[in-house]
Amino acid sequence: MNLRLYLDTADVTAWETWLPVGIFYGVTSNPLLLERAHLPCTVESLTQLASKAFELGAKEVQLQTWGDTKQTLVGTGKALAAIDPRVVVKVPITQLGTEAAAALIAAGVRVTLTAVYGVPQILIAAALGADYAAPYLGRINDAGGNGREDLAQMQRALDGVQSSTRILTASIRDVEDMAYLATQGLDTFTFSPQIAEALFSNRQTAAATAAFEGAAKTMGKNGAY
Known part of the structure; x- marks a missing residue:
């Protein structure tokens, strides 16, 4: 599967609403999303959370490690990876985080380098052989950058070095950002339930569907299912 969509929330209620739709490859989370969902940032809590996501049909769950030392980041990351082979461990793309990510990858753990803001940072992920690198499109724009162009450049850089990251x-x-980036070769997106709603919100589609249903009811009066 080339296109991968993820639901970016730790809210299980949102998972129950959106995962059955069938378009999501998995879910992503981090300590801030856990805080918003009023969930503890512990391995035990994340074990239960991942189990629920897989029960609802997620093919992959991305969970973020934490700690202020390499040893802690690696230890927690290994504990998260041990939950299930379908767990990917997210690690911030700092120097310390990259050292921890390198150790995790050497131990066979799949890794996402997260909190990417600059185009050159994508080379760190490529050099490390990380499965994913997660740039923050909206926040790049907030900082005065051009998120669309920066991410397109990141993709060109990965293509240029033939990286599988x-x-x-x-x-x-904005759902239009996803559509644009897809034309630039990007194929992996994580977004909130609000963006999921926007993806399905189209007045013309709603009107056409209502017309279909109206015709079906009219023409089905003399028949039975």
Whole structure:
């Protein structure tokens, strides 16, 4: 599967609403999303959370490690990876985080380097052989950058060095950004339930569907299912 869509939330109620739709490859989370969902940032809590996501049909769950030392980041990351082979461990793309990510990858753990803001940072992920690199589209724009062009450049850089690292576009605030980036070769996106709603919100589609249903009711009066 080339296109991968993820639901970016730790809210299980949102998972129950959106995962059955069938378009999502998995879910992504981080300590801030856990805080918003009023969930503890512990391995035990994330074990239960991942189990629920897989029960609802997720093929992959991305969970973020934490700690202020390499040893802690690696230890927690290994504990998260041990939850299930379908777990990918997210690590911030700092120097310390990259050292921890390198150790995790050497131990066979799949890794996403997260909090990517600059185009050159994508080379760190490529050099490390990370499965994913997660740039924050909306926040790049907030900082005065051109998120669309920066992410397109990141993809060109990965293509240029023939890297298998996927750009996991995060901080998406407009479905049109996803559509544009898809034309630039990006194929992996994580977004909130609000963006999921916007993806399905189209007045013309709603009107056409209502017309179909009206015709079906009219023409089905003399028949039975």
